[in-house]
Amino acid sequence: MLETLTRVPPDPILGVSAAFQADPSPEKVDLGVGVYKDEQGKTPVPRAVRTAEQEVYAAPGATILVSDPTWANHIPLLGTVGLKVDRYPYYDAQNPGVLFERMLAHLDAQPAGTIVVLHACCHNPTGQDLSAAQWAEVAAVVARRGLMPFMDLAYQGLGEDLDRDAASVRLMARAVPEMLVAVSCSKNFGIYRERTGLLIALSGNVERAGITTGHLGRLARTLWSMPPDHGAALVERVLSQPALRQEWMTELSHMASRINSLRGLLAERLGAVSGDDYRWIGAQRGMFSRLPLSATQVAFARDHHHLYMPPDGRINIAGVSPANVDRVAAGLIAAVRS
Numbered sequence: 001m002l003e004t005l006t007r008v009p010p011d012p013i014l015g016v017s018a019a020f021q022a023d024p025s026p027e028k029v030d031l032g033v034g035v036y037k038d039e040q041g042k043t044p045v046p047r048a049v050r051t052a053e054q055e056v057y058a059a060p061g062a063t064i065l066v067s068d069p070t071w072a073n074h075i076p077l078l079g080t081v082g083l084k085v086d087r088y089p090y091y092d093a094q095n096p097g098v099l100f101e102r103m104l105a106h107l108d109a110q111p112a113g114t115i116v117v118l119h120a121c122c123h124n125p126t127g128q129d130l131s132a133a134q135w136a137e138v139a140a141v142v143a144r145r146g147l148m149p150f151m152d153l154a155y156q157g158l159g160e161d162l163d164r165d166a167a168s169v170r171l172m173a174r175a176v177p178e179m180l181v182a183v184s185c186s187k188n189f190g191i192y193r194e195r196t197g198l199l200i201a202l203s204g205n206v207e208r209a210g211i212t213t214g215h216l217g218r219l220a221r222t223l224w225s226m227p228p229d230h231g232a233a234l235v236e237r238v239l240s241q242p243a244l245r246q247e248w249m250t251e252l253s254h255m256a257s258r259i260n261s262l263r264g265l266l267a268e269r270l271g272a273v274s275g276d277d278y279r280w281i282g283a284q285r286g287m288f289s290r291l292p293l294s295a296t297q298v299a300f301a302r303d304h305h306h307l308y309m310p311p312d313g314r315i316n317i318a319g320v321s322p323a324n325v326d327r328v329a330a331g332l333i334a335a336v337r338s
Helices: 012-022 047-055 074-079 100-108 132-145 167-175 206-223 230-240 242-274 279-283 295-305 325-337
Strands: 063-068 084-089 115-119 148-153 179-184 197-202 288-290 314-316
Touching (some): 084 100, 167 179, 230 242, 242 325
Antiparallel strands (some): 288 314
């Protein structure tokens, strides 16, 4: 079976890292991977985080409906737990907007007990959300038909604000006796790899709430026994202790200031080498800048000047330093002119 697999294209970022590691040149410079680096090229862990680290040591046979389209991982995740997955009409790609009447009619034809996954805000992948009036109509149909809403709240605060982005959840909770809400902290807290979030279960009464809690506890025991707590505990401790919070803010400010000074330095050296105006790099903010380089020019910079970056010309400014900026500028301008 495995012999039928075909080779997949290499990941543009990981491929750059692998090529950089394999390059024996002492003059090589990694401008690809998006991590902050100090003057020695190391990625430091803030002192506040190190201090905090030391201080902290059930629906069988149901059908589940997802919007068409939906987040790409919804169907694989839901399908692997044995549920029958189907779609409800949602988005008109030809005339961008919600197919609301078709959506409502589809939901109104479902048998009681059907689970309906609803994007609470910031619909992924369309960005097309329901209006407050439309949410009220959906909630009325869900309640009348005895459907089970499962609301995905992954982007709270990234649409309008924290309060308004959760309005659909509160509206639905007032309309139905039971519902599930999956909340992710990956996006709005920027802690992707810690997988921090929660599942909220609304039950019809205290007895049902106790039973539901028991089932959730058994599922947790089966799946992970004890949830990972490292990242959440560190963030909580840093933010809740004034001394650590101030130290973290000071370090963060220094990191941002250093990156901005490197932007200005690189812009100045690129201008000096080329005679062109690169002040736009200095005016940007954050760790990244996307240079006007083709994939061929990126390859030229790698092969002839040992400069490593993804094929789209995105560079990590923190990879630049006063010690290598002249070499980086010369190599980049040579690539532009190649």
